[in-house]
Amino acid sequence: MEVEIKQAELVEQFVVLARSARGRAAAELITHATSHPSLFAFSELLSLPHILELQGTEHAGSLELLRLFAHGTWTEYKNNIHELPPLQPQQELKLKQLTVMTLAETAKVLQYDLLMQQLDVSNVRELEDLLINDCMYAGIVRGKLDQRRRCFEVQFAAGRDLRPGQLENMISTLATWLGNTENLLLTIQEKIKWADSMSDIDRKHKKEVEDKAEELRKSI
Amino acid sequence: EHSLLRQISSLVRRLPAIDSTKFQDDFLMEYNDTLLMTYLATITKC
Amino acid sequence: AVADADAMYQYDEVAQAGIQQQKPWVDVPHYFKNVKISALALLKMVVHARSGGTIEVMGLMQGKTDGDTIIIMDAFALPVEGTETRVNAQADAYEYMVQYAQTNKQVGRLENVVGWYHSHPGYGCWLSGIDVSTQMLNQQYQEPFLAVVIDPTRTVSAGKVEIGAFRTYPMDYKPPDEPPSEYQTIPLNKIEDFGVHYKQYYSLDITYFKSTLDSHLLDLLWNKYWVNTLSSSPLLGNRDYVAGQVSDLAEKLEQAETQLAHSGRIGGFFMPPQRKKEEESQLAKITRDSSKITVEQVHGLMSQVIKDILFNSVTS
Numbered sequence: 001m002e003v004e005i006k007q008a009e010l011v012e013q014f015v016v017l018a019r020s021a022r023g024r025a026a027a028e029l030i031t032h033a034t035s036h037p038s039l040f041a042f043s044e045l046l047s048l049p050h051i052l053e054l055q056g057t058e059h060a061g062s063l064e065l066l067r068l069f070a071h072g073t074w075t076e077y078k079n080n081i082h083e084l085p086p087l088q089p090q091q092e093l094k095l096k097q098l099t100v101m102t103l104a105e106t107a108k109v110l111q112y113d114l115l116m117q118q119l120d121v122s123n124v125r126e127l128e129d130l131l132i133n134d135c136m137y138a139g140i141v142r143g144k145l146d147q148r149r150r151c152f153e154v155q156f157a158a159g160r161d162l163r164p165g166q167l168e169n170m171i172s173t174l175a176t177w178l179g180n181t182e183n184l185l186l187t188i189q190e191k192i193k194w195a196d197s198m199s200d201i202d203r204k205h206k207k208e209v210e211d212k213a214e215e216l217r218k219s220i
Numbered sequence: 221e222h223s224l225l226r227q228i229s230s231l232v233r234r235l236p237a238i239d240s241t242k243f244q245d246d247f248l249m250e251y252n253d254t255l256l257m258t259y260l261a262t263i264t265k266c
Numbered sequence: 267a268v269a270d271a272d273a274m275y276q277y278d279e280v281a282q283a284g285i286q287q288q289k290p291w292v293d294v295p296h297y298f299k300n301v302k303i304s305a306l307a308l309l310k311m312v313v314h315a316r317s318g319g320t321i322e323v324m325g326l327m328q329g330k331t332d333g334d335t336i337i338i339m340d341a342f343a344l345p346v347e348g349t350e351t352r353v354n355a356q357a358d359a360y361e362y363m364v365q366y367a368q369t370n371k372q373v374g375r376l377e378n379v380v381g382w383y384h385s386h387p388g389y390g391c392w393l394s395g396i397d398v399s400t401q402m403l404n405q406q407y408q409e410p411f412l413a414v415v416i417d418p419t420r421t422v423s424a425g426k427v428e429i430g431a432f433r434t435y436p437m438d439y440k441p442p443d444e445p446p447s448e449y450q451t452i453p454l455n456k457i458e459d460f461g462v463h464y465k466q467y468y469s470l471d472i473t474y475f476k477s478t479l480d481s482h483l484l485d486l487l488w489n490k491y492w493v494n495t496l497s498s499s500p501l502l503g504n505r506d507y508v509a510g511q512v513s514d515l516a517e518k519l520e521q522a523e524t525q526l527a528h529s530g531r532i533g534g535f536f537m538p539p540q541r542k543k544e545e546e547s548q549l550a551k552i553t554r555d556s557s558k559i560t561v562e563q564v565h566g567l568m569s570q571v572i573k574d575i576l577f578n579s580v581t582s
Contacts, residue, residue: 004223004226004227008223011223041222041223041226043222043225043226044222047222105229105230105233156230156234157230157233157234158226158230159225159226159227159228159229159230159231159233160226160229161222161226162222162225162226162229166229167225169582170225170228170229170232170582173232173235173580173581173582174228174232176580177232177235177580180575180576180579180580181576184572184575184576188572232582233582235577235578235580235581235582236577236578236579236580236581237577237578238577238578239578239581247570247574250499250501250502250566250567250570251567253501253563254501254560254563254564254566254567257508257512257559257560257563258560258563258564260512260556260560261556261557261559261560264515264519264552264553264556265553265556265557
């Protein structure tokens with residue numbers, strides 16, 4: 001969650017700027033936002049009317065680019081490279097960082113081969129530099145590099161912007177989790193009741209035995 | 221609030237915390253060990 | 267509360283010198299009844315005890331007295347080991363102790379040494395024969411002096427610090443009958459030592475305190491503490507300790523069986539009732555120990571099952 005704390009201020013700044021930017025200025029702002037090294041959240045910008053107005057204008061490509069940075073990956077960029085503005089090196093790096101975040105959401109163990117193919121990286125050294133310097137140090141993922149098994153074990157991945165339709169899925173997951181937790185609580189309470197009743201029965205039985213022993217002692 | 225949604229998304233995606241056959245095997249072994257100890261304690265009581 | 271918590275950390279040299287003059291503990295063998303340990307001293311002692319693994323380690327405690335309470339402000343390890351195997355491990359460290367105490371004074375740490383601590387890894391908090399004689403010696407020449415024992419192994423398994431604070435009675439003093447202290451399992455290879463000396467000392471009530479800075483630092487560690495708590499399991503961390511306990515239990519059962527078999531040959535009815543009582547109480551203790559081990563195991567498993575349901579049953 002440190003990522004969110006770090007970038008909250010940045011998001012605020014860009015949103016304030018975007019409120020007064022139109023047309024070309026809005027397109028330029030998108031270029032700045034998608035180049036900033038510490039910004040990995042774009043939904044706030046994407047929901048602003050001035051940004052959405054770029055649809056259908058000569059700057060529509062910038063709007064598409066912002067959508068790609070909010071939800072897309074490096075592979076998607078390559079597949080649509082003709083409809084999108086060319087990327088500067090910082091933007092390219094950011095899109096690769098965002099791709100790692102998306103991959104880290106889907107699996108806990110990421111094979112190097114998959115990462116190298118998805119990120120267009122040619123060797124392990126370059127891949128590990130990217131993961132260590134540009135992902136783990138940036139705080140967007142935490143995990144362990146396993147050179148022997150050539151994989152990256154993800155322990156934590158910061159959340160990316162939600163894609164349309166993901167919200168329902170997340171709500172149902174939370175609802176299931178809540179249900180399980182409530183059931184667990186009920187089970188624990190039942191077990192406590194059961195343990196109390198068993199110890200009462202045990203105590204009564206013990207008392208009966210002692211009373212009987214006392215009677216026998218008296219009778220003897 | 222987008223920031224909160226991103227944080228929840230990050231948290232929810234970490235579930236299940238661990239889900240591998242090795243964990244299930246270990247877990248089952250711990251379970252059986254504890255049942256065995258409970259059985260031993262009951263016998264000792266008797 | 268903040269002012270009180272931090273007031274404890276002031277050292278009143280004149281008042282302490284006065285107490286040292288009056289020596290109120292001389293005529294009252296039971297004078298000291300309470301111990302207050304600072305969070306810092308507790309952490310240092312537990313970490314030191316755990317670092318010793320299965321080896322007994324020892325150290326000294328610095329502090330002061332306040333009425334019938336001994337207040338432990340800080341603790342430091344001594345470069346010795348194996349307190350149970352040596353007559354007086356402190357002898358090895360005298361030079362170190364003296365230098366440490368002097369250097370402390372030079373840097374403005376005025377508290378004197380008020381006791382020693384050592385670890386009993388895996389066999390509970392009580393004073394053995396050697397401990398009793400060491401403590402008696404200390405109480406003769408270094409009053410006020412306290413003995414603290416920590417069991418790092420049981421600390422891990424019980425999830426709370428297994429610690430005891432003791433003072434010995436004068437050599438020829440006959441203590442009043444003590445209410446039975448909390449039951450604890452004593453391993454077979456230590457039971458002799460425990461049985462012979464437990465009337466020569468008494469235990470003090472322990473409470474803890476921390477400063478506002480301690481509270482702030484511990485709050486900062488709160489997440490780390492929870493991650494460690496949730497990601498550790500006594501079932502895994504304590505395997506060899508539990509195995510040791512079960513094998514100790516088996517030895518005790520063997521011994522009880524031999525004795526019962528033996529008494530069976532000379533005819534149970536000749537056995538004096540007192541002896542019969544002892545046999546039963548021995549078996550009762552074994553039963554209790556085995557229940558205790560099992561309860562700890564079941565608790566460990568319960569926490570695993572709860573964590574499994576909470577964190578593994580939902581797929582996103």
